[in-house]
Structures are given as C-alpha cells and as structure tokens.
Amino acid sequence: MLTYRLFGFIYLPPPLTGLTITLSAYLIHQKAKTHPLMNTVLISVIILITVLTLTDTEYKTYFEGAQFIHFLLRPATVALAIPLYKQFENVKRLLIPILMSMILSIFVGTGSVLIITKALNVNLAIRL
Numbered sequence: 001m002l003t004y005r006l007f008g009f010i011y012l013p014p015p016l017t018g019l020t021i022t023l024s025a026y027l028i029h030q031k032a033k034t035h036p037l038m039n040t041v042l043i044s045v046i047i048l049i050t051v052l053t054l055t056d057t058e059y060k061t062y063f064e065g066a067q068f069i070h071f072l073l074r075p076a077t078v079a080l081a082i083p084l085y086k087q088f089e090n091v092k093r094l095l096i097p098i099l100m101s102m103i104l105s106i107f108v109g110t111g112s113v114l115i116i117t118k119a120l121n122v123n124l125a126i127r128l
Contacts, residue, residue: 018065021051 025047029040052062063070084091091098 018062019068020065021048021062022066022069024051 022044025044028047029043032043048062051057052059
C-alpha cells in the first residue's frame, strides 16, 4: 500500500493525507482566529501549499483525500441561501453599495494579479 510521509514522522495512505492536511489547517486557524490578519482562506492556502510542497505531494493526490470535505461543502453552500433569504430586505436596501464593492473588487483583484505577476517577472503569455 502506498503511503506518504507527513511532517517527517507520520505515514498515511494518500486519502488520509489530504483529509489530515485539510483538518489540520482548519484546527490551526481555529486556534489563531482572534488575530485580525488570520483570514480563513489565506491561512488554509498557505498551510496547504507549504505541506504539499514539503511532502512532495501532488494536488491530485491531496484532492483524493479532501473529496469528502469538498462533497460536504456543496450542501453547506446551498444552506447559506436560507439566511440570505431572511435578510433579503437588507440586501435590497444595500444593493448599490454591494454592487459597487463587487465591481471595485474586480478591479483591485485584477490589478493585484497584474502587479504581482509583473513583479515576479511572469511570462506575459502565462499572465494573460
């Protein structure tokens, strides 16, 4: 049976490696979430990239183990529609600021990507 070495001393089969990395990232974030810079997505991505790089694990192998959590996220995302529906009057009232922030975030995100890729000398063909 194929196993992966995780943190130098834990040996797990590939599906458990992905699940363990994902749950570890979640637990680390839960411990440190009081700090204002501890963004859930940012911390998870940093932890996942670091662990996958250090353990020389391909993303495909990681995702085999993380599929269970990915599967559970679908109904959780749909379940967010219920509180959103309950707040529909507030959403209608704040529609213009919501749309303006969405449009602004498109420009900020795109500009950030272009600035970062230029700073890192990424090939223009890859950048666009």
